[in-house]
Amino acid sequence: MSLAVEDLGVALGGRSVVEGVSFASPAGRFLALVGPNGAGKTSLLRGLAGLVRASGRIRLGEDDLAALAPRERARRVAYLPQGHEAHWPLPARDIVALGRIPHGAGDPTRLSPRDAEAVEEAMRLTDTLAFADRAVTTLSGGERARVALARVFAVGAPLVLADEPTAALDPGHQIAVMQALRGAARAGAIVVAVTHDLGLAARFADRVLVLDGGRIAADGEPEDALSAETLRRVFGVEAYRDRFRDEAVLVPWA
Amino acid sequence: MAPSRSRLVVPIAFAALLALLFLVSLGIGPVRLAPWTVAQALFGRGDETARIIVAEIRLPRAILSVAIGAMLGLSGAAMQGLLRNPLAAPSLFGAPQAAAFGAVATISLGLTDALSLWLPAAAMVGAFVSVFLLLAVAGRNAGLTLLILAGLAISSLAGAATALAMNLAPNPFAALEIAFWLLGSLEDRSMRHVAMTLPFIAAGAVILFANRNAFRALTLGEDAAASLGIRVARLRLAVIAGVAMGIGGAVAVAGTIGFVGLVAPHLVRPLVGYDPARLLLPAALAGACLLTAADIAVRIIPSTTDIKVGVLTALIGVPFFLYLILRERRRLGAGLLP
Secondary structure, three states: OOEEEEEEEEEEOOEEEEEEEEEEEOOOOEEEEEOOOOOOHHHHHHHHHOOOOEEEEEEEOOEEHHHOOHHHHHHHEEEEOOOOOOOOOOEHHHHHHHHHHHHOOOOOOOOOHHHHHHHHHHHHHOOOHHHOOOEHHHOOHHHHHHHHHHHHHHOOOOEEEEEOOOOOOOHHHHHHHHHHHHHHHHOOOEEEEEOOOHHHHHHHOOEEEEEEOOEEEEEEOHHHHOOHHHHHHHHOOEEEEEEEOOEEEEEEEO | OOHHHHHHHHHHHHHHHHHHHHHHHHHOOOOOOOHHHHHHHHOOOOOHHHHHHHHHHHHHHHHHHHHHHHHHHHHHHHHHHHHOOOOOOHHHHOHHHHHHHHHHHHHHOOOOOOOOOHHHHHHHHHHHHHHHHHHHHHOOOOOHHHHHHHHHHHHHHHHHHHHHHHHOOOOHHHHHHHHHHHHOOOOOOOHHHHHHHHHHHHHHHHHHHHOHHHHHHHOOOHHHHHHOOOOHHHHHHHHHHHHHHHHHHHHHHHOOOOOHHHHHHHHHHHHHOOOOOOOHHHHHHHHHHHHHHHHHHHHHOOOOOOOOHHHHHHHHHHHHHHHHHHHHHHHHHOOOOO
16 A cells, blocks of 8 residues: 655644655555654654644545544554553553554453454564563563554554654664564555664665655655765764675764 | 453452442441341331331432442542543542532522532532633643643632632531531432432443543553544543533532542552553442442441541541552652653
């Protein structure tokens, strides 16, 4: 299912924070959304997720997302917010099962075989089955981030939006999360992830959108979008570039 | 783990306890009646005096303690689910305080005495005015912080207005009547009071139960819940309206009864695996048990003046609340809660 975003704009408190954003993507791509603090990345993602009022048009396949009922939209767009909140000490498996709510599964302890299978598969992909029965509040930050990701995968949506999924994680977990997101894209979803880590974006993403001042400053394959000129202009940094085991290496340098 | 079985055990156990307390409540008073006599009287048999005592004096009181206790427990569980905070109480948005003011104003103006049916009506008006005021101040799509602040302002205003009503009471007796009414009691209520409050409690309970699965989604925070198709702003309105309706109805006939709504959800939360949706029914049953037990206790405790049940629930509830805060502090210290 392809995604087409046309002239998307988001205003917060009367101030425009995202303006004139247009891009399109076929299914199966992993897009990284990067940009300096305050560039409007989270607002753009929340606009795509329908969490804030956005102008312009978002089409996913045949559907105009703004015209869909909340539950219909929830089946098509999965959203991972920053911070991986979990307020009650529910078992990790029940947290993941919340991802089936858009499919009508209100109670995580009474899943249909199909819902249970989706939960199991999401937990397998994120390597979280080992602590499925532990209370999510007792997990480490890395484990909790993977459970949050499993919850998003459990939705089975063709569009997956993740806001800083690797923030506050150790390097091993950062790579595991990026691999899982790329895996979801390879399985057919369109994945859009906000990240501050240009190295992870360069290595894992199929395509990078650079946002600056609420507008797209660069858009393309990682080496093009994260060109020396763009990095200097948008981030005020230079970068060390290399290839290691056939993958791109990019280390910001100032 | 056998979720489907344990799911039934907790409500059934509380329901059995509640049935027992209900029978005891009907037997306790100046004239003590044995459970068998009570059971006979309930079905219109046995001694006529016992029948009158049970059916006309004690039955309304017992029904009210069950219904009001259940509404308090249910509201507490719903508020804690909505706010994702174990220390939230039904009084947070100011509805009970506003209901109390509505009732007190009618006594103060000399319109009614404390057991008249105009009193509940005025209390309901107070509760609804508080909801409209809350939404007018905070806006329909307000975030939680704004709602809590507006609720704080409204409850303070209602408290001040209540104080003014006492201040302006036409005579000392009215002031005393207000003061005692505010303490919260189920004494001398009739079936007409039951008929007055039950529809509101039932409506409030239906609204809160209908939204129970949304509390589970809210475990992930409001953004994630919204992305799962939950209409969060509408849910907030529903919970505020449901709590105002049910608690307004409760305050209207019983005065203010504190801490049952805070304590009941805590007692049962571990028994339902901390699930904020499965919590609702057991929390309601636990609230009903607590209030019925407290209402039995005030009749057993020997004292020259009647102890009001609202005083007793606060006396037991506040130390428990302090214990909860201490426990939360320890947990926060251990970094288990975000």
